[in-house]
Amino acid sequence: MSRHKTTTISCHLVCLQHTHHPIALPDGETVIIGRAPLTKIIDPRCSRNQVSLTADWTKREVKLIQLGVNDSSVDGKDVGKDNELIVKSSSTIFLISGAFPHRINFKCTSKREDSASPSTPKATNKRSHNGDLENSHIKKKKLESSHETAKNGQKEKECKKKHEISLSLQDNDGDKSDDDVSEKMAQLTRLKNEALKEVPTSSGSKTKHSNRRSCSSPSSSQATEKSEWTSHDELQVFTSKGVTPHRKVAAFDMDGTIILTRSGKVFPTDQDDWKILHPNVFNKIKELHSKRYKIVFFTNQLGVAKGKTNIEELKVKIENIVEKLQVPVQVFVATHEGKYRKPCDGMWEKLCKSYNNSKEIDLKASFYVGDAAGRKKDWAPKKKKDFSCSDRLFASNVGVAFFTPEEFFLNEKPTNKFVMPHFDPRKLDCEENSVPSDTFASKKKEVAVLVGFPACGKSYFASHTLKPKGYKIVSRDELGSWQKCVQKAKHYLTESSVAVDNTNLSVEERAR
Template identity: 35%
Template sequence: MHQQLFFDPLVMLPYTKVTKTFDTISNNVNTQIGLHDNKGYGEIIVPQYKQISNQFVMEKMKKKRCLLKSVHETHPHIEIFADNHTFVGRTRESQVADTLVSKKHLKVRADFDKKCVIFEILGLNPSTLNGVSLEKDKEHRAFHGDVIEIIPSKYPYKVHFELDEVKESEPSNKLERKRKRSTEEQAGTNLPSVKRMKWEIDVCLDLKQQAPGTPWESYNNGQLLVYTSPNCKPSEKIGAYDMDGTLIKTQSGKVFPTSVDDWKLAFGTVTTTLKSKHSNGFKMVILTNQAGVTSGKTKVPDIKKKIENIIKALGVPVQAFVATGDNCFRKPLTGMWQTLCDHKNGDVTVDTSQSYFVGDAAGRPENKAMKKKKDHSSVDRLMAMNLCLEFFTPEEHFMKASRQNWTKPEFDPKDFLSRSVQLINNPKMKIASVDLELIVMVGGPGTGKSRFCKDHLEGDSYEIVSRDVLGSWQKCVDRVNDCLKTRRKVVVDNTNGDRESRARYVNAAKKHKVPCRCFVMTTSFKHAEHNIAFRELTDTKHSKISKIVLNSYKKNFVEPSKDEGFSEIVHVNFVPTFKDEREKCLYEMYLLAS
């Protein structure tokens, strides 16, 4: 006789319950683990004989799992495996009956090492990833938190990777979490450590700027302003909103407000929607970029007054976060959200799976039929993607409009890190030469050329000549001549984006009758911008590089060719290195306001 014991695979039973359940289970026969019917429950079937260790049971329950979770919970979740493909479409198991969906619409498998699913579209109609239509018969990758729609605006599934094992102290539901917290507080024990985001920022309260009795706080020398309404209580569920273009629009109809009072609620359903969310346990939060404060276009008292008046009109308690400049708090960076989670939500841990963000900067293209201009940027959507938050445009949230396509940024950091990139495409090629030579580097700021020179050439007796050190190209040419004259290998670490600048060094090599190779960084312009943003966040020693410099290089760039006098042209790929996992976590975020 067998005893069947069931557990919800999405919310595992706590360890204490499991051990009590399995006190009399035998270890001397086969144990089977599988799925029970179509209910989505796990099933463990074991004969009742003698005792087995609790450790054995827990080992059987340890499992990596990948799921496509129905965003609106209208369809069963779909488990995805690594060793074989799962077909997603119009099937009895998926409960999708729409004839626009093919029976085998998607072919999907999981990559647990990279925490992504790899899928192809086999169906007649297109599918979307985070709102972007995808090409058929081509491999696509979706990472944890990404949303795949089987057909545009229908049947959204969120990619979900579970932890490898059941934690002893993991409560199975909200009631048990509250009981557990209460028990531990009464016993005087510390709560289990909360898993925070790997990339952390330093947040410092500006004590000198805090007026007594004010609901406003200032952080990091005014880079972040925070307003907290009376009766605004912590919650694990956060309903977060952008402000301009989302909650409000200008009364005058102009793009930018003409005064502090030039605003009105953007939709007639704003107040009723927020009140409904608040009554359902959501904490209402505003996350707004206001760079005009730093540039001097907006005065701090004016923005404070405006936000207070807006919150009064909303009719619910709200906590507002205002990023005043171009720093770690500005969207799409996650500084405002992290400050909320780490410092401004009491001792309540925010549950991102139950939270959401609404914003109008969603990367939507122009819609001539609807007479709508393209979005000014995609920072709201990208911040939500960085945080794995469910995202809505204002129209989707307040007007229940169908989901719209959007234009994905040219550079996707997660996708880049998921690919295996070799430094040199030809692995047999030797980077450094044993003979005397001159190397001319070609690459704009942020392409990784200086790091490449230091890591792969400086240690092989190459002298690095750089305009950043010497000050002018004339001094660089003089130093190259000196090196070649004294039989020293040399590499020119300048941008060298046009033929004229490269010719100066090719002529020097001809003068001394030594070969001259050209090493070209393959890093795209948008990738380079991402690298620059990352460097400015992680290394304060580097000075900021203006857009003017980047655009000038891009405008004047000419692809090098051997007819310029080079003996060889070598293409070098950018391969990042990180000090720790925190840096890697930051790098894979969208950092640019594209």
Template identity: 40%
Template sequence: MKCYLVCNLDTHDPIPLPHGETVVLGRSPLTRIKDPRCSREQVELTANCKSCTVTVRQKGSNSTAAGDEELSQGQSTSLNQNGILYILKDHYPHVVKFIDDGKTDNSASSKLNSEKQDESYNMEKIKQGKKRSLSTESDSSSRKKIKSDHNHSKQRNEVSDNTGKKMKHEPNQLKRKHEKPISDNDDVECVEKKLKKMREDAAKDASIKEKHTPKRKESPKSDSVVHVSKGPALESRWTQHEKLHIYTKKGVEGRKKIASFDIDGTIITTQSGKKFPTHVGDWKIHYPEIPGRLKKLHNEGYKIVFITNQMGVERGKSKLEDMKTKFTSLTEKIPAPIQLFMSTGSGWYRKPALGMWRYLVNKVNDGVPVNIHDSFYVGDAAGRPEKWAPKKKKDFSCGDRLFALNVGIKFYTPEEFFFNEKKAPFSLPDYDPRKIKSNGDLLDPPNAKLILGKQEVVVMVGIPASGKSHFAKSYFVPKDYAYVNRDTLGTWQKCVAACDRGLKNGSSVVVDNTNPDPDSRKRYIDVAKKNKVACRCFFIPPLVAQSRHNERFRELVDKSHQAINDMIMNTAVKKMQPPNVSEGFDEVVKVNFIPMFNNPDHEKLYKIFLMEK
């Protein structure tokens, strides 16, 4: 019998606890804990492999927790098989595992079998009927078994999971009547062959399943493959899809009604009272009514879902490991099964875009269709103005309300939902994409000619993402206008040379740059005059909110697009001076932004809120 401490978050390999030896754990590379509240000698563990117990003694100044028991400095307690140790109270959960190495005395073996808590798997049963468990669980079980021989063979520590993933044990226990456990006498090469065969079987099974699963097109990502489960989740686990991280607590199952909530400012707030947490443990349940209310919702048939943006991970301001620890601990304080969606970057999975909701209803709701009318979302980013209530500040964004609008579900602020307060005033962003029309006058004045009918230079004027490039490529390039663009050529000098060259070749030219001031526009007016051709200006007025929406839309539909940062956008807006015929233009034409879509899914995407403010 061998004992291990297994990280519930899979952030590090299992830690051996040799029989009768004291192991001191805390903030170290071994546990990968960097939290300054955790001492380097936080807790002492002594395993008794005969009685299958681990003695836990608190050493650090901040509390450790063993199961539901909080320890203070100097206190001791014990944990049995599958007992949970929080190295720091509410944080860094680990599970005690006793593994039969084939040489355990009869009393210990009998105890483990009777409690159904042995985690070794029957290889043949896995191959025949446990393929779903295999892809996410079996490699980890075998790897941990190999690691149990650490003290006997250095070579065994080098056996790894070739998939590059760390997996967790599956909690439903298998009886071991016909099982031959991996023992100290097993040859490492033989074990590696078994693991390889198991992974190949799992990959083949997953490929067959995907091939026969019906799909339909989604925009901008296909999140429409429905994963069907046979019942409530058997274990708590984290999974990942691109920048989306999902935590499914044990007991979660698909339901028609979704009760969804933002986290920061809604479910939790800081203990310090500051606007932003000072460390990973700086949080508490926002209102004492929350746990009971969520349990009641679950009992009423709702699936409880947390949906949160955590852009700080992508920006390097917070660590993914810390966020997982924090939110895992949070769900343990809620007496109901919870599924949590965390977007760690920009793009399709960031609210108010629909990525997290689409993934929820299409992939991880067990194939159960969601009833939009009975579902709702609660969040504090509601677009409320300054002093919407006495001493209340303006909401930092309207992202939560916009997310609910995009989904088509009811929205509540935390005060409205938990305390039945009256609805507070709010305002939506200046740009409402739902009101955009695909008809109307394209030009102002309406009788202005789009194509002059003779050689000319057209100078586009507009801030980034205003739609000028789309306009130039849609109307002038198809009419054989030479296309001049600084993003392609690099400098304005090259653009001027290209314009001159195009005119000399007998073509009309469209200059697609921002051209924000008279000096930048004069260069092309002079080239037109030198070549004795007309020079017209097509101007798209600087509607900043609209341009930011256009920019976000381009990010979502074109992965190769280089995002325009706020500094560039703000600089362009400050520099913009509306053009005038007095500069030397033959005509200045105002362009009304009317988007055109060849893809109906792109049109649907464009007409939802993509910006949070």
């Protein structure tokens, strides 16, 4: 008896958003992919016959031909109707440009089988009890082998018959063998690497196997092993698998910069109402990652605090966006007013102190891209004005170069048609005598509402400037709640003016 190894090759079209099971691509057979129950695509832009895929198992590649009217794309490059491209397993196929990402997955499976050795002597004519048993055993093995061959042949016929069925037929959801192949391969690779971290050598010592993504030491530069969310009260941070600390940071706003609403509305209608801004986004992000930039998104999501946005749905949306880009990304989400909300630099400070493994960020080599650039109406033909200049101010506060999405992704020339706030605190005279304290006191009773972040000098100003002028100080730090502050302020107003020494960052807080 001897053992021999057989290798089986398979090829599948794998959905990167995991909305449907992998679709088998037989060797040399053309498979039509499009809007159908099998792909679970219902977008009318996607034709029922959007692309044809013909796999070449020997070359490990797939020939793609666009059949539909609307463009399909590969790695952000539009294909064009009736045009063809050769797709490798490392490429990302978008059935519609910027939407429905898929990848080709080739898998080799090896199997060892027992078979009769060619050198096995033939049974002699001598009749013996042992000889009969041996001949019986050999006959049994041959019979089992014959059954196994017939069984495999039947399976191949059934498999081929299934592939000949049009993919527009009703999807029966497949079976358990259609699980995400790429995910399983990644899990197996991870388990293997963990098992081989320390391998004993012949001398009894241990050889350490380092991770390719590690730099000087695992504690400072090792890539994250899994995706995870971290909560910091008014800040949520998502770190996707593979994020590595770097000195160079490529930072982006999310809404209006990386994505747009698919519905065309200003605010998304649900967690699926989004699409990538432009196909160039994919190539640019991948290029930055290859140049060892850390990709970071900073996004304001005040709708969470107002109860208009469900935080769990927002998390799912962000995970899907990162998965679609196919590069490791870290996302900072400011859910309330305060120091984390742009243009304040709280999210950047959090990145520097807690999310870059103590690796100092090179501000000159880093940059930020955002659409809230303060541009005026008609800054370009038929263009609306920007809703604010918070992104431009954020970059200024952080100290990095700023670009708009049009400048960065589409290589458009910068425009000077933008406005900044008239008040620039950098131009203030910081000398103590620059504060005209004599003019601050009002002859009539008033409420002075101080606004500012903690430790910016509100309490000092209240106690050293307003209190000597007869103002009563109301502070949440002392009273414990804003309701008590309101009650105390009403009581004091019967006698004197009042200074409210709280942060009072939002319009709602100041209106109380």
